Amino acid sequence: MRRRTFLKISTGALLGSVTGAAGILSWTPRAEASTIEKTFFITEGYIEQPDGVDVYFRGFSSNTNSLNVPGESLIVQEGDTVRITVVNTLGTNHRFAVEGHGVDMSVSAGSQRTVSFTARSPGTYFYHDSSNTPYNRLVGLHGGLAVMPRGSSDEVYDGSPRFVQQKFWLFHDIDPVWNQRIRDGRTPGTQYSPRYFTLNGLSGRPPGAPGAHDPNIDSMYDPRSQLKGSIGDRTLLRVMNAGLCQQSVHCHGNHVEWLTDNGNIRPDVWSKDCVYLEGDMGKCDLIYPFEPPADAYPPVNTGHYPMHLHTEMSQTAGGGLYMFGAITEIVLE
Numbered sequence: 001m002r003r004r005t006f007l008k009i010s011t012g013a014l015l016g017s018v019t020g021a022a023g024i025l026s027w028t029p030r031a032e033a034s035t036i037e038k039t040f041f042i043t044e045g046y047i048e049q050p051d052g053v054d055v056y057f058r059g060f061s062s063n064t065n066s067l068n069v070p071g072e073s074l075i076v077q078e079g080d081t082v083r084i085t086v087v088n089t090l091g092t093n094h095r096f097a098v099e100g101h102g103v104d105m106s107v108s109a110g111s112q113r114t115v116s117f118t119a120r121s122p123g124t125y126f127y128h129d130s131s132n133t134p135y136n137r138l139v140g141l142h143g144g145l146a147v148m149p150r151g152s153s154d155e156v157y158d159g160s161p162r163f164v165q166q167k168f169w170l171f172h173d174i175d176p177v178w179n180q181r182i183r184d185g186r187t188p189g190t191q192y193s194p195r196y197f198t199l200n201g202l203s204g205r206p207p208g209a210p211g212a213h214d215p216n217i218d219s220m221y222d223p224r225s226q227l228k229g230s231i232g233d234r235t236l237l238r239v240m241n242a243g244l245c246q247q248s249v250h251c252h253g254n255h256v257e258w259l260t261d262n263g264n265i266r267p268d269v270w271s272k273d274c275v276y277l278e279g280d281m282g283k284c285d286l287i288y289p290f291e292p293p294a295d296a297y298p299p300v301n302t303g304h305y306p307m308h309l310h311t312e313m314s315q316t317a318g319g320g321l322y323m324f325g326a327i328t329e330i331v332l333e
Ligand SMILES: [Cu+2]
Pocket: 250, 308, 310
């Protein structure tokens, strides 16, 4: 089948998702609740992977000409009214659900619907297509929503350890055979065999590879993912897993403070090198403390370190290309 009716997206078209009314960079606490409005367009198309292969995806996109996988990350405040309009441009029926908020709205082919809900407990939540679970989520229909405590700009939950900046790290793993079956309206019939591993929709590139160091293509340099700061720039990482593979998230340079586990506040804050991340919508909230690396000799206050996942396959693409997987860079400036 020709792909003339589908969007063809090089990964460079995917950026620009951290700004906007509810965006990360513009977040300031408010005394009063507000109404946050966002429109998502369900679109479909092909996104080129690190080995040059085009893979089919659907996304909750910010306009009809884009294909955003994941959808734009949203930050709201406890008590806000959130009004989401979903325009389904496709010929297939979909749903829009928000974890922890009792939202699960159908949006039939070619139609649009709006849902309003009140932002509940502070935390990190998926929005996703709950229909044909998990296939529509796996084919790209997912994103992250943060609910900030009322009037606070530096806590994950009331009384949590504090941070000065925050990022979403939304991981995904992709079996292109499954994506193609879903495109064709069929249920995948083969064992799940992921070949691509992404962080906020992008994969890493080794030096010298096409697209290496390009922030639009290389997850090491994508400003949504790359962790950059000076000593003291404590950074909240909202870590989410839209894929099916369980992972071990390893930040180099500093240990992280492990605050929550699948939406539950941990009884003690552990300082950890690796943190377990469940598959199939696992989540955790971490703070990277931006301290001088503890074991460095001679002592240092700057440097470049990786964050990678510890499953070997997650650092590859197409079944064997090393460093083309879910990885980013940590920069102590
Ligand atoms: Cu490691």
